[in-house]
Amino acid sequence: MKSLIDILDLTTEELDELIATAEDIIANPSKYAEACRGKKLASLFFEPSTRTRMSFEAAMYELGGNVISVTGAGTSSAAKGESVADTAKTVSCYTDIIAIRHPKEGAAYVTAKNATIPVINAGDGGHCHPTQTLADLLTIWREKGRFTNLTIGVCGDLKFGRTVHSLINAMSRYEGNRFVLISPEELKVPSYVKKDVLQQKGIPYVQTTDLMAVMPELDILYMTRVQRERFFNEEDYLRLKDSYILTVDKLKTAKSDLAILHPLPRVNEISVAVDDDPRACYFKQVLNGKYMRMALILKLLKEAGQIK
Numbered sequence: 001m002k003s004l005i006d007i008l009d010l011t012t013e014e015l016d017e018l019i020a021t022a023e024d025i026i027a028n029p030s031k032y033a034e035a036c037r038g039k040k041l042a043s044l045f046f047e048p049s050t051r052t053r054m055s056f057e058a059a060m061y062e063l064g065g066n067v068i069s070v071t072g073a074g075t076s077s078a079a080k081g082e083s084v085a086d087t088a089k090t091v092s093c094y095t096d097i098i099a100i101r102h103p104k105e106g107a108a109y110v111t112a113k114n115a116t117i118p119v120i121n122a123g124d125g126g127h128c129h130p131t132q133t134l135a136d137l138l139t140i141w142r143e144k145g146r147f148t149n150l151t152i153g154v155c156g157d158l159k160f161g162r163t164v165h166s167l168i169n170a171m172s173r174y175e176g177n178r179f180v181l182i183s184p185e186e187l188k189v190p191s192y193v194k195k196d197v198l199q200q201k202g203i204p205y206v207q208t209t210d211l212m213a214v215m216p217e218l219d220i221l222y223m224t225r226v227q228r229e230r231f232f233n234e235e236d237y238l239r240l241k242d243s244y245i246l247t248v249d250k251l252k253t254a255k256s257d258l259a260i261l262h263p264l265p266r267v268n269e270i271s272v273a274v275d276d277d278p279r280a281c282y283f284k285q286v287l288n289g290k291y292m293r294m295a296l297i298l299k300l301l302k303e304a305g306q307i308k
C-alpha cells in the first residue's frame, strides 16, 4: 500500500505527474468533481492546524468525496491511552485514506505500518511535512518555471521547522541548486539533514545569521516561524522569536524576481506591508497546497484500486 510519509517516497517523475495533475485540476475543475464519489478521507489532527487540515478536507470535497475527522488529541481515544497503531487499524475500518498530523516524529510511519489504507503524513513533530513541500513545489514551479539552478534562502527556525527539512530533501534532487541557510546559532538545520542530504549529495550550502548580507543572491526566500511548541523553555523562545522580520525596506536589495514563500502561519516574521509586494507568494502557496493535495489523494486512491 503506497503512502506518503516522506517527500522522498515520491520520485521526481511522480512529482512531475502530481504537478501536471494539479495544473489540469486548476484548468478543468469540473472534470474532477466526481472523481472520489463515495470515498472517505480520515482527517486525524492531533496538533493545531488551519491550512493543512482545511486544505485536505476542501480537496476531498472538491473531488466529490467525504471527510470524517478527529481534531485535537483530547477528543479521541488517544486521550484514553490508545496507541497510534490501534488508531490506524480502527480508522482503516471506516475510511479509504488517512491524513494524519501528530506531535511525535515517526507517528505517520507507524500509522502507515498498521493501516490497511494509504496514509499521508500531514506533519510529524519536528521531522517532516511532505504535503507542505508539494505546495511549495507547485509554487516554485509556477513562479520560476524550473526546479534547477536556484539559490534558495531558508530563514528562521531551521532546527524545528519540519517544512524546511522536507523542502531541502526535495530541492536537493535537482541540478544546480544552492542553499543559503539563515538562522540564529541555536536554530540551525539539524546535522542529520546536513550530513545525510546536503553533504551526501554534494549540494553547495552556506550557513549564516545575516539575512541582509545574502538577500541580493536569493531566487527564493523561504521564511519560517519560530516553532514555539517545540521549545523546552519559554525564555529561549522569547529571545529568538523575532530574530528575523522581513520588511519592505529589507527587500530593497533583493532580486526583482525573488519569490517569497512561507508555509504559514505567520507570527511576526513577515511584515504585513510585504503582502502587497508582487514577490510575496505565500497566499498563492496556500491555494497551491489544496490542488496538490487533490492530485495526491487521486494518485494514492488510484494506486490502491479504490478509484479509476
Ligand code: NCD
Pocket (backbone or CB within 6 Å): 051, 052, 123, 129, 132, 162, 163, 224, 225, 227, 263, 264, 265
Ligand atoms: C507548518 C507546520 O505545521 O509545520 N504549517 C503548515 O502546515 N502550513 C509551519 C508552521 O507551523 O510554522
